[in-house]
Amino acid sequence: MIELRDVTKVFPGGTQAVDGVSLDIGEGEFCVLLGPSGCGKTTTLRLINRLVPLTSGKITVGGHDVSTMRVTTLRRRIGYAIQEIGLFPHMTVAQNIATVPRLLGWRRRKRRERVRELLDLLGLTPVDEYLHRYPAELSGGQRQRVGVARALGANPAILLMDEPFGAIDPITRERLQDEFLRIQREIHKTVVFVTHDIHEAIKLGDTIALMKEGRLIQHATPSQLLAQPADDFVRGFVGTDRTLKALRLTNVREIMDAEPTVIGEEETLAAARQAMDAVGRTALPVVDAGGAFLGWIERATASEGGSDPVASRVTPYAVLGSPGMPLNEAVALMLESATGNLPVVDDERRLVGVVTFDRLFDQLRQSSAERVAPKELP
């Protein structure tokens, strides 16, 4: 969808901002340009919609050489989002979002429908409450949503985003990232996203293009980047805790024991002891007749009283996991709870699996094995 060939940018002062970058971004790919400040990632982004003129090389978008297109036509076809400050303060939310449709000469009714659709998509509901507000009347997170909605205004196939979540508090940022991922799954845009935050890159990107001093060092999937850093710079940039970062890329469902040994609350303690011995565990999850998770029965508390029901000795659970939870969060929860077991429940509190440290170590061993046999780029 987007192809950069030996792209070079030298600024009038002589600074070489981008140096011979070649990069292919496929249709529907979410590509994160990552690197320390001054590495040329923002310049690279701005070369695509010609906010910065190219010195040499070639950029094509959807097969068309960008330098041969009318610059306004090119830009109206590509969504552009920057930090929230980029909203027009003198225009309402609706006017801001309808900017590009208006430039393209859409009819009023069509514009209005599009604005409503986008507000709804970005969770700015009830829509009527937001239409006529001004940016000054919104919170930082809401403004950023409007910024993204504006970039999506004329439904472009490509989105360029320059640190769009940079100026937002960490909690809101996390939420916006999650929501943007959900939206991206719906709209499948080709996204080029600039950030200096490795966590953001790993979380959002289908691929990460890591840059340094104007050069592209490595373009790979997040797991590949973490498992197989191309050189010491990449290794240093992703950090020594890259194995832990890689945990974020897997979720609980993929590694949990989906058929754990459980014990019903009405069974006897003797039966519980027996079951523990049979599987070699010191604790078992207790469920009720409907499969809902109640807590744990532990060997220490179940050592005597053979005919009492399990229900009388249940240790309440301290933490709960969900199938969609990334592994890094799961590990944090497991460290928090003393048992080292994480019960995984569905929305109805039914036990659907258990994560244990053994399973986790298997996962880590696997990801180091990937260093020998890397995954292909999507």
Add this chain to the structure above:
Amino acid sequence: MRRRFVLLLLLGGLCALTGWMTSLGRVGFFMMAPPAKLLEALKEHLQIVLSAELLAVVAGIPLGLALSRRSFRRGAPILSAVTSVGQTVPTLALVGVFSILMGLGWRSAVVALGVYTLLPIVRNTYAGLVSVDPRVKDAARGMGMSAWQILWRVEIPLAAPLIMAGIRTSTVLNVGSAAVAGMIGAGGLGEIIMTGVSLRLVEMVLQGAAPTAALAILLDHLLEGVAATATPRGLRLALRRGDS
């Protein structure tokens, strides 16, 4: 509210003073300007001010606009030099020069005043346009607005409060300076003041000066209202919140 009260009091005082001076009719040998003559002078004064202001706006805004463009930015230091020096030139000298160049009368007074009061407009237009957040302009450019569209839809609305402030300053300046125009036979309240000065008649000087001051206050107040409506609502909200 209190400000408005003080303003009204001042305005009332000045009008009363004008009325009183006019009602004297005759002081010693000399006749004060009769009411009809005073009204005529006021009308002429207003005409001079508005014509000069129109000239200043029509010339000043495009000039400030041109200076704010990237390719003309180099002219900006010259602008600030001209602005600061320009306003130290006495109005009297400027009006004098123009009366020599263009002859006595209304036209040269209007041109002289227009040039003199151009400066606050140029300066404020320039300042207003330059102060527009570059990120907002970048977003506009990135979305595919042409340079003209950015100017009309983004830059001018955002610079409007400062441009209006420039027009206001320049108008008030104009009302006072227009009194000098009386010297070159352009008419207006300045004529009454000048006559009073040459006759050494304080009453007549006051008869011309009081309505001049009243006119300045009135126009300032009116333009304040216009400036408030010219400021886009969203911008007003942002300014109130103290955002950039």
